[in-house]
Structure formats: structure tokens, C-alpha cells
Amino acid sequence: MKIGKITSFDFYSKINEDENEDAFRIFENSNFNLFAMSDGAGGAGIYCKEWANYIVNNQPESPILSDEEAKKWFQKISKSFYEFIKPTVNYDNIFIGERFDSEGSYATLLYVWLSKTTKRFYLSGIGDTTLFYFKKTNDNYSIILIEPISKQVSLEDNxxxxxxxxxxxxxxxxxxxxxxxxxxIIICTDSLSRRIVYQLLLINQFETEQCLNENINKTYRRDFLEHLKINQRICKMNEFINYLRNLINMSADSFRAELTKWVERNELEKDDYSFIIIDL
Structure with a gap:
């Protein structure tokens, strides 16, 4: 197994990496290799960056396998985060205190557990931080799974x-x-997730649509696909995955420079960017 990872703050509107509201963590225990990623939703609530970091640093040691387990886990992590962050809240600032008490903090969630004893992985998630699973077929790849963004009403949905x-x-x-x-396996936050979905639609529309729901397939932006074709240089899945492998091995400055090209061609939203590649 080979793992690559990289992250960058929104270099258009933020000053440095301290303002990056994405968070991820890679670690292991005796049974699993664990991967966690979360995107703090800074447009709503407060302390969203801290909530995202807390989520990734408190991944359960083993997979969440039922709704009951999910509810118990969520109740526990919610209570412990509140107890952790409340002493730091500046209640002298009425705006901060009231917002903390009334709105809370919002984030996406993606957890992956990769078994050390079987060729199986488990995932749990909510939101548009997304896992892409590619199966190797001879010298190419097929896209098999796109989760949990495929649960949305549309790719552009909140x-x-x-x-x-x-x-x-x-x-x-x-x-x-x-x-x-x-x-x-590729794991990435929202803007990169959508950009990758559209690239996969260009490369193999049928396979990609099989991984999405009916409403997404009806509503994804055909005009954006046509726009992407203008600079399209990648025609096969393996070429795209190799491109992403090269991207993830860049320095932070080179990574931002490459994404700047996407943004300036109106192919990528301005955002924080994070992704992980796991070659199994």
C-alpha cells in the first residue's frame, strides 16, 4: 500500500495554512489503517475549523456498522467537543458567545477503515467530502464507487x-x-470532489453515472462539461489517476500553482483543497 496526501488553504482569500478549514488524519491500530477527512463549513456556525479537526482526531478505532452505533458515537463526540471547546469561547464578545450557543459548528465527515487482515475497507460519511474507489482492470481503471456526494440531490447542492x-x-x-x-482510493474535499466527478464524466460517462443517483445524472451541468472539453488532455482513467498522483507529490507551492491554472480557466472553485490517494 502506498499513501499520498496534500492540503492547501484557499490561497485567493486566505493568508496562510492556519486558516485552512479542511482537516485530515492518517493513522493505524492493530486491526485497521484509518483515514479521516472533514471540511469545516465556515459559512455557517462558529468554530467550524475546530469541529472538523476534532472529528478527524476522534475517529472510532473500528467501523461504524449500524444506525445505533452512529447515534451513540455522535452523541459521545458532540458532548466531548462541547466540553473541550467551551472553555475557549470568548463570552465577553456577545456575538461569539451567542453564535456558539445558538448555532453550534458545522462540518462534513468521511471515515475509512482499511482492514489489515482482509482485502476490505469500510467507510462512513456525510456531506460532499468524497471517496472515489477505482478498480484496476488490465492497464486501466474503472470507477466503482463515489460516496457520499452521490446521496445529494445535485452536485451543486448544499x-x-x-x-x-x-x-x-x-x-x-x-x-x-x-x-x-x-x-x-481517492479521498478529497468538496470543490476537488466535484471537479473530479466532472472529469470522470468526461472520461467515461456511463461508468460515472452508474455511481451517481438519478437526479444528479439529470441535473449535472452539461455546459460545464463542454467548458472542460476546451482544455481536455486526459482521455483515460489511468491517465487521470497518474495525473493526480503527480499532483499529490508536488510541493505545496507547486500544488497551489497547478490548481491556480484550474481556477483561472474557471474549472475549479476557490476553496480550501485536500486530498489523499491510497494505492492498495
Whole structure:
């Protein structure tokens, strides 16, 4: 197994990496390799960056396999985050204190557990932080899974989010997948997720649509696909995955420079960017 990872703050509107509201963590225990990623939704609530960091640093040691387990986990992490962050809240600032008490904090969630004893991985998630699973087929790849963004009404929809102050409002996706050596997993936050979905639609529309829901397939932006074709240089899945492997191995400055090209061609939204590649 080979792992690559990279992250960058929104270099158009933020000053440095301290303002990056994405968070991820890679670690292991005796049974699993664990991967966690979360995107703090800074447009709503407060302390969203801290909530995203808390989520990734408190991934359960083993997969969440039922709704009951999900609710118990969420109640526990919500209570512990509140106890952790409340002493730092500046109640002398009425705006901050009232917002913390009334709105809470919002973030997406994606957890992956990769078994050390079987060729199986488990995932749980809510929102548009997304896992892409590619199966190796001879010298190319097929896209098999795109989750949990495929649960949205449309790709451009506001994502489902979790908030420590509220009950778990959405079902937490729980899934297990058997894999083979040579397969690849990609995990990334929202803007990159959507950009990758559209690239996959260009490369293999049929396979990609099989991974999405009916409403997304009806509503995704055909005009954006036509726009992407203007600078299209990648025609096969393996070429795209190799491109992403090269991207993830760049320095932070080179990574931002490459994404700047996408943004200036109106192919990518301005945002924080994070992704992980796992070659199985």
C-alpha cells in the first residue's frame, strides 16, 4: 500500500495554512489503517475549523456498522467537543458567545477503515467530502464507487452537515467494500470532489453515472462539461489517476500553482483543497 496526501488553504482569500478549514488524519491500530477527512463549513456556525479537526482526531478505532452505533458515537463526540471547546469561547464578545450557543459548528465527515487482515475497507460519511474507489482492470481503471456526494440531490447542492449542537439529522452512510491489489482510493474535499466527478464524466460517462443517483445524472451541468472539453488532455482513467498522483507529490507551492491554472480557466472553485490517494 502506498499513501499520498496534500492540503492547501484557499490561497485567493486566505493568508496562510492556519486558516485552512479542511482537516485530515492518517493513522493505524492493530486491526485497521484509518483515514479521516472533514471540511469545516465556515459559512455557517462558529468554530467550524475546530469541529472538523476534532472529528478527524476522534475517529472510532473500528467501523461504524449500524444506525445505533452512529447515534451513540455522535452523541459521545458532540458532548466531548462541547466540553473541550467551551472553555475557549470568548463570552465577553456577545456575538461569539451567542453564535456558539445558538448555532453550534458545522462540518462534513468521511471515515475509512482499511482492514489489515482482509482485502476490505469500510467507510462512513456525510456531506460532499468524497471517496472515489477505482478498480484496476488490465492497464486501466474503472470507477466503482463515489460516496457520499452521490446521496445529494445535485452536485451543486448544499451538502449535508453534522453539528455537535444538533441531533444527527441525516443517515450516516456505512458501507464495506472488497478490493484487490492494484485498486486505488481517492479521498478529497468538496470543490476537488466535484471537479473530479466532472472529469470522470468526461472520461467515461456511463461508468460515472452508474455511481451517481438519478437526479444528479439529470441535473449535472452539461455546459460545464463542454467548458472542460476546451482544455481536455486526459482521455483515460489511468491517465487521470497518474495525473493526480503527480499532483499529490508536488510541493505545496507547486500544488497551489497547478490548481491556480484550474481556477483561472474557471474549472475549479476557490476553496480550501485536500486530498489523499491510497494505492492498495
Amino acid at each position: 451538502p449535508e452537515l453534522i453539528n455537535w449542537q444538533k441531533a444527527l439529522e441525516y443517515p450516516l452512510l456505512s458501507k464495506s467494500v472488497d478490493y484487490e491489489n492494484g485498486d486505488t
